[in-house]
Amino acid sequence: MKPRHLNPEELNQLLDHLAQETCVYAPVKDRTGARWERIKSSADVWLQEVNTAEPAKGFIFPRCEIMLKFDPDGNPVEPEPPAELLLFGIRPCDARAIEILKKFFIGEDRTDPYVRARAEKVTLIGVACNRTAPTCFCLGLGGSPHATTGLDLLLVELGTGYLAQPVTEKGEKLVTTFPPAAERDLETARHLRHQAEAEITTRIDTRTLKEKLPAAYDRPVWQQLALNCINCGVCTFLCPTCHCFDITDETVRGKTVRYRVWDSCQFTLYSRHASGHNPRLDPAARYRNRVMDKFYYTVEQIGEISCVGCGRCIHYCPAGIDIRQTVEQISTETEKTKL
Amino acid sequence: MNPNPYLPLPMRIERVTIENDGRDLKTFDLAFINEADRAGFSFIPGQFAFLSIPGVGEAPFGIASAPHEPLLKFTVKRIGVFTTALHELEPGEVIGMRGPWGNSYPFDLMAGKDVVIISGGFSFTTLRATIAHLLHPENRRRYGRIIAIYGARSPGELLYKEEIRVWEQSPDLQLVLCVDRLNRATWPTREGLVPNVLKEVAPQSDNAIALVCGPPVMLKYTHPVLRELGFQPDQVFLSLENRMKCGIGKCGHCNIGPKYVCKDGPVFSYAQLLNLPPEY
Numbered sequence: 001m002k003p004r005h006l007n008p009e010e011l012n013q014l015l016d017h018l019a020q021e022t023c024v025y026a027p028v029k030d031r032t033g034a035r036w037e038r039i040k041s042s043a044d045v046w047l048q049e050v051n052t053a054e055p056a057k058g059f060i061f062p063r064c065e066i067m068l069k070f071d072p073d074g075n076p077v078e079p080e081p082p083a084e085l086l087l088f089g090i091r092p093c094d095a096r097a098i099e100i101l102k103k104f105f106i107g108e109d110r111t112d113p114y115v116r117a118r119a120e121k122v123t124l125i126g127v128a129c130n131r132t133a134p135t136c137f138c139l140g141l142g143g144s145p146h147a148t149t150g151l152d153l154l155l156v157e158l159g160t161g162y163l164a165q166p167v168t169e170k171g172e173k174l175v176t177t178f179p180p181a182a183e184r185d186l187e188t189a190r191h192l193r194h195q196a197e198a199e200i201t202t203r204i205d206t207r208t209l210k211e212k213l214p215a216a217y218d219r220p221v222w223q224q225l226a227l228n229c230i231n232c233g234v235c236t237f238l239c240p241t242c243h244c245f246d247i248t249d250e251t252v253r254g255k256t257v258r259y260r261v262w263d264s265c266q267f268t269l270y271s272r273h274a275s276g277h278n279p280r281l282d283p284a285a286r287y288r289n290r291v292m293d294k295f296y297y298t299v300e301q302i303g304e305i306s307c308v309g310c311g312r313c314i315h316y317c318p319a320g321i322d323i324r325q326t327v328e329q330i331s332t333e334t335e336k337t338k339l
Numbered sequence: 340m341n342p343n344p345y346l347p348l349p350m351r352i353e354r355v356t357i358e359n360d361g362r363d364l365k366t367f368d369l370a371f372i373n374e375a376d377r378a379g380f381s382f383i384p385g386q387f388a389f390l391s392i393p394g395v396g397e398a399p400f401g402i403a404s405a406p407h408e409p410l411l412k413f414t415v416k417r418i419g420v421f422t423t424a425l426h427e428l429e430p431g432e433v434i435g436m437r438g439p440w441g442n443s444y445p446f447d448l449m450a451g452k453d454v455v456i457i458s459g460g461f462s463f464t465t466l467r468a469t470i471a472h473l474l475h476p477e478n479r480r481r482y483g484r485i486i487a488i489y490g491a492r493s494p495g496e497l498l499y500k501e502e503i504r505v506w507e508q509s510p511d512l513q514l515v516l517c518v519d520r521l522n523r524a525t526w527p528t529r530e531g532l533v534p535n536v537l538k539e540v541a542p543q544s545d546n547a548i549a550l551v552c553g554p555p556v557m558l559k560y561t562h563p564v565l566r567e568l569g570f571q572p573d574q575v576f577l578s579l580e581n582r583m584k585c586g587i588g589k590c591g592h593c594n595i596g597p598k599y600v601c602k603d604g605p606v607f608s609y610a611q612l613l614n615l616p617p618e619y
Contacts, residue, residue, distance in 0.1 A: 067345050070393035074433065076346055109602070110587040113343045217616055244591030247345075247584045249396045256394040258345075263590070270592060271618070273582055274398075274418050277555065279595075279618040289618075292596070300597035 001166040004178040005185050011155070011162050014174070015042035018086055025059065026088040027052050039088070047089055047157075050133040051310060055240030056087055056094045057101055060118040063237075063262050067114065067247065070256040086123045093138045093310040095126050095150035097240030103302040104243050114260070123170055126151040130192050132199045135311030137324055140203035143308055145196035146189070156189045163189045204327050206295070206305060212334040213296040217288070221333045225326050226287035228319035233264035235313035235321075236290065241306040244270070265289050291326055344587050347391040347435025348376045353410055355430055360495030363417040364461055365426055366403065368410040369436065380439070382406060383446065384468035385578060385606050388413075388438025389586055395424040399583055399601075402439060403464035405471035411436070414464045414498060440586035441605045444469050444550055445576060453483040455542045457561060459490045459533045459553030463498050465578055466552055474511055485512035486542045490533040490557075494524040515540055534560040537568075544569035552578040562609065572610035579605050579619045595619050 006014070018024050019039050026045045027034040034049040036056065068076040098119070105115035129136075129145035138144060148154045153171030156163040163185050166172035216222075236242040246263040249256060263270060266286050272278040280286050298306040307323070314322045350369040358364040367390075371377035382388075382402055390413060391397040398421045404412035417426045428434065444465075454473060458466045466487070472478060473485055487506075491497045497516065504526075506514045516527035517536045529536060533553065542549075549570050551561055558577065565575055581593035581600040588602030596615045598604065612619075 074393045075349070076393070076435065078343060078346065105589060107588070110344060110589075112587075112589050113345075243589070245584065246590070247397060249394050251394040258393075258396075263584075263592070265591060271582055273580065274422075275554075279581065285618070289594075293594070297594065297597035 001172050003166070003181040003186065004164040004175045005161055005181040006155075006164055006175070006178050007161040010178060012042035015039075015045065015088060018088075018174075022084050022086055024086045024088055036087075045089060047127055050129060050131060050136070051091050051094070051312075053312075053316070054238060055097060055310065055312065056090050056124075057097060057240050057243075059085060059087060059122055060098060060115050061101060061105070061243060061245075065114065065260050066257055067260050068258040070258070072254075074256075076258075082118045082121050084121050084123075085118075086125065088125045089127045090124050090151070091129055091310075092126055092145060092147040092149070092151070092154070093136075093143055093308040094240050095124050096138075096143055096147065097150075097308045097310070098122075098124070099150035100241045100298075100302070100304065100306050100308070101243055103304075104241075104298075107302075123174075124151045124153075125171070125174070126154045128154055128156045128189075128193070128196070130157060130196055132196055133311060133315070135314045136200055136309065137202050137204060137311060138309035139197055139200045140206060141305060141307055141309040144193070145200070146193040156192060158185055158188045158192070161185075165189075202324050204307075204309070204324055205331065208331070209295050209305075209327070210299055212331055213292060215334050216330045217292070219330070219333055221329060222284045222288045225321075225329060226284035228321055229266075229283060229287045230319055231266040231268070231283050231286055232318060233266040234316050234318065235323075236264040236266055237262055238312040238316055240308060240310055240312070241294075265293070291323065291330070294323075295327060344437065345585070347389070347397070347437045348380075349373065349433050350411065350436045352428055352430050352432050352434065355428070358414060358461075358498050358500075360493070363426075364414060364496075364498065365417070366412060366414045366498075367425070367428075368404075368412050369434070370410055372433065382439035383443035384472045385443035385465050386439035386441050387465070387586075387605060388436050388440065390415075390421075390425065391435030391437065392421065392424050392428075393435070396421050397435075397437075397584075398422065399440070399580075399586060401462075401465035401468075401578070401580075401605075403467050405468050405475065407475055407477075408471065412464075412468075414461060416461055438586065440601055442603070444578075444606055445548065445608075446472075449548045450481050451483065451546075453542065453547035454485045455547055455549040456485070456487040456489075457533060457537060457549060457551045457553070458488070459557040460492070460496070461498060462552040462554070462578070462580075463489055466550060467499055467502075469550065470506065470512065474506075474509070479511055483546065484542075486515070486540065487512060488515045488517070488533060488536055488540060490517040490519070490531075490536065492519045493522060494518050494526060497527070532560070533557050534564050537561060537564050541568060544571075544574065547574065549575045550578075551575060572613055573608050575609040576606050577609060577612065579607060581619055 028037040029046040105112040354368040356366040517529040583593040584590040593600035
């Protein structure tokens with residue numbers, strides 16, 4: 001698909017037009033950074049942050065959603081199907097995370113109809129990261145600051161304008177009226193990509209994790225790694241691929257609704273049986289479960305590591321836990337005893 | 340099949356039976372309200388379903404009836420918010436049901452072999468379904484000897500008493516009932532813990548499959564006995580009951596390593612479990 005060139009005014013006009021026509025969400029300026037908000041015009045958009053505090057997963061898997069309503073006779077009523085939605089300014093790591101979530105929820109065997117309906121209605125216009133944060137580590141996990149996985153269209157800010165790289169037909173349709181990009185634009189984009197990738201110096205060596213992690217299950221090192229963890233769950237809620245949920249009923253003023261809300265494997269109640277028995281009573285066991293899940297369990301389940309290296313769990317952890325160090329330490333720990 | 344796996348189907352409670360002296364175990368026999376739902380529903384013993392009460396919530400329970408039986412049976416212990424609400428319901432009332440979920444006991448593997456069923460406490464439900472299924476005239480000849488050891492704390496805590504009294508007399512299976520304390524009761528006749536009784540009964544392991552379901556402490560002491568009797572890990576199958584919310588491998592709760600109890604289980608071979616973290 002042909003890359004196109006848009007000057008800044010053209011992009012603004014396109015966004016203004018889209019915001020009139022459909023529901024467009026984009027990062028907007030927040031007290032502490034950026035957050036996703038519905039925009040009325042291009043003027044609302046704020047792309048100066050490396051990323052939003054919350055990932056975009058909520059657009060296909062909301063923090064809280066109505067699964068069913070019950071009529072006065074107790075008959076379940078399904079909610080209305082979701083409307084079209086366009087996300088502008090999603091970063092490549094978050095777009096890839098949506099692709100991973102789709103693999104979880106829209107599997108071969110059983111599909112989650114709520115996530116599927118939302119995923120079908122969403123268009124993703126990504127903006128490549130020319131700058132990265134010290135917590136970014138998408139490289140080495142199959143990502144890149146300029147990756148296109150999961151996107152419909154990728155925009156690269158060139159300084160003088162934008163390079164628009166369509167990924168899907170849906171994305172191509174949005175930019176067909178603009179002139180093709182010049183070779184010079186492509187060259188600039190390539191240069192920016194190399195520059196951004198060079199900024200990411202911490203990497204996770206994933207090649208041997210599949211063997212090392214199962215072997216590390218019983219290691220006492222987990223106690224030490226999880227010592228600071230207060231099991232607050234922020235890493236799971238802000239993780240763009242964490243997908244655990246709870247189902248709960250609520251009756252307010254006679255109206256009964258069955259909700260789905262995000263849940264977290266870091267909570268003690270999460271795994272507690274009705275009998276009171278809890279297979280992951282130890283906080284370190286819960287921390288281990290999250291690390292194992294990201295780097296080993298999901299490889300078995302959907303064929304890939306479900307960490308995209310966005311760095312949110314590192315940045316927002318109140319206890320200063322760094323998942324890169326955890327993985328590193330587990331790797332060296334298993335190496336040690338092999339000798 | 341139901342396109343939305345979270346949508347409960349309406350079921351009418353046909354019968355409620357108090358099962359035990361403690362009066363905290365009730366059996367609910369349910370009938371489909373819509374004929375189309377009934378026609379589209381099929382299951383294999385070992386599978387489970389969620390029961391749903393609007394405004395209260397949902398919880399998963401093993402299906403205690405066999406596929407040929409007209410009513411869908413669930414035996415529920417009153418232990419939390421949902422089960423307390425369920426225990427208050429009476430015949431004629433309507434509840435929701437969604438399922439069946441999970442795999443089943445390995446009936447294909449059991450064909451032509453002896454089947455040894457070991458159960459303790461109120462986990463007997465899906466094994467009751469299994470026995471009823473195996474004893475069905477159309478199925479019985481497909482299997483070898485059927486030996487069932489079923490134990491409870493006291494005689495009053497044994498489930499499905501009328502039925503198991505009949506089964507005790509049946510030539511089609513050897514049913515061994517036992518209780519921790521007889522307390523001067525005349526039935527059943529055997530006092531003892533399930534693992535010890537298993538040792539006494541000593542079913543042979545050649546060409547046999549063992550199905551085990553019970554509280555963790557029973558499982559812990561049953562495995563060594565099975566091992567002594569010569570049962571290999573791939574001849575022993577367990578049904579697990581982790582906390583779960585969705586039943587279709589999405590909500591995350593019931594994972595044991597990379598496996599989900601709801602989707603990959605609830606029945607696992609002991610050989611499988613030896614390769615998984617002990618998180619159940």
